[in-house]
Ligand SMILES: Nc1ncnc2c1ncn2[C@@H]1O[C@H](COP(=O)(O)OP(=O)(O)OP(=O)(O)O)[C@@H](O)[C@H]1O
């Protein structure tokens with residue numbers, strides 16, 4: 001395998017996610033420039049950066065919603081191989097539907113607001129071919145319970161729920177099929193600080209119990225510090241610095257990171 | 266060389282009303298739709314002397330298939346004698362010289378709106394169903410180009426979700442007419458607004474069914490001996506309307522799909538919806554010699 005980033009040599013496990021040299025332009029806007037990233041099985045990678053730095057764009061690429069101008073993306077799974085950006089629409093859809101879960105910043109992107117909450121979770125299972133009503137309900141319930149959603153609101157449509165509860169429905173939907181990779185785009189932005197803490201607690205607990213590999217995007221350093229193992233700092237479509245959370249927070253190397261960390265403290 | 270020698274002799278009207286190229290278009294699209302059961306084929310739908318939405322799709326198919334030997338039956342919600350059915354039947358006979366009949370057994374071609382006759386159709390018969398809305402995904406995906414992509418990918422999760430939602434909200438599947446059904450294990454179609462009662466009749470049927478929507482310009486087909494399975498969860502069985510125990514107040518026929526006739530006192534009486542079957546039952550009671558075919562349902566139970 002060619003080396004992608006200067007990954008620490010002590011790491012013996014193979015990375016689950018390898019994103020390499022991704023470029024993406026929207027007209028004259030360079031949203032991503034030579035972005036590479038590794039995510040190891042079971043770890044949480046945090047991505048921080050100012051607004052417009054390309055965080056969401058990178059996450060959409062990882063969810064195969066968009067194709068970059070160049071670059072490659074591989075997942076180390078038994079049933080997928082090669083550059084995922086080269087898959088056709090159908091193969092992409094099946095891969096996303098079964099192996100990758102995503103929580104969007106805006107619940108309107110991830111949820112059917114007028115369907116029941118359990119139905120939103122059940123849809124994932126239906127796409128994967130589950131055809132027993134009782135099993136659908138049981139699995140939807142257990143996913144919602146795992147994301148600490150109040151089960152008495154099981155069949156309430158998200159439009160009638162609070163922002164925090166909507167995020168929990170998204171989370172339940174994302175984890176319903178035990179995804180290999182969970183992508184979270186600002187899952188707590190816009191939530192009340194106390195609700196934000198509760199949602200983060202849920203995420204941390206899920207991570208500990210299930211060892212789900214996660215990529216979490218946030219412009220809030222506090223959030224990243226709470227849940228991430230490693231962090232990647234982005235600015236204007238480029239990765240300026242990457243490393244272990246403690247390392248980055250205590251000893252930032254890049255001027256931009258220093259600025260970020262100090263502004264926070 | 267005169268202009269006259271270059272032109273075809275004047276004809277008052279093409280045989281079967283439609284011109285040859287319109288019929289060729291329909292024949293091609295019918296063949297295509299038979300080749301890919303349940304898949305909607307777009308076609309160049311012509312103007313016919315009837316308003317769109319009144320069976321123009323079915324009419325164009327019938328006009329294309331007709332010949333002077335083909336015996337035609339036309340029904341509208343089971344009845345041969347509704348204004349719409351009678352007008353279409355007369356029009357078909359007028360432009361083709363084809364003989365007409367009211368009896369399912371004697372018909373070669375049956376054009377129908379919203380019902381399949383109660384007597385089992387044979388291999389040599391064709392059923393043409395008029396379709397108002399050919400797209401089963403419309404209720405879950407209003408964008409038709411995305412809906413077409415979903416058909417291509419057999420992406421029917423949303424369709425299933427709709428059934429899930431109905432059970433969660435109402436305790437049962439509320440879908441009545443036009444129950445979404447999987448054809449040949451591949452395409453989900455709407456079987457036109459036939460009642461749930463009629464959907465099982467399409468499964469492995471001996472006859473060819475052509476479904477045509479004139480306004481929406483789509484043709485699809487269920488060829489003979491093709492699987493048609495209504496979408497149902499493994500543990501929530503498919504249920505037809507509760508008509509098995511009802512008796513027709515006019516003909517005393519029992520165990521068929523009924524029309525409900527509300528009475529002034531608030532109660533209801535019932536009449537067998539397949540009017541030709543009802544008439545035959547009455548004729549038999551009066552001592553006439555009438556022939557009955559095997560029926561799909563016996564005492565309200567599907568026979569096969
Ligand atoms: N679909 C698109 N069309 C055009 N430009 C886009 C599109 N998506 C993103 N961009 C541009 O790409 C750049 C990166 O956007 P992106 O949404 O990835 O930023 P972000 O880091 O997620 O910001 P935020 O913190 O505000 O969510 C921005 O300049 C944005 O305007």
Ligand SMILES: [Mg+2]
Nearest residue numbers: 055056057185
């Ligand atoms: Mg963003």
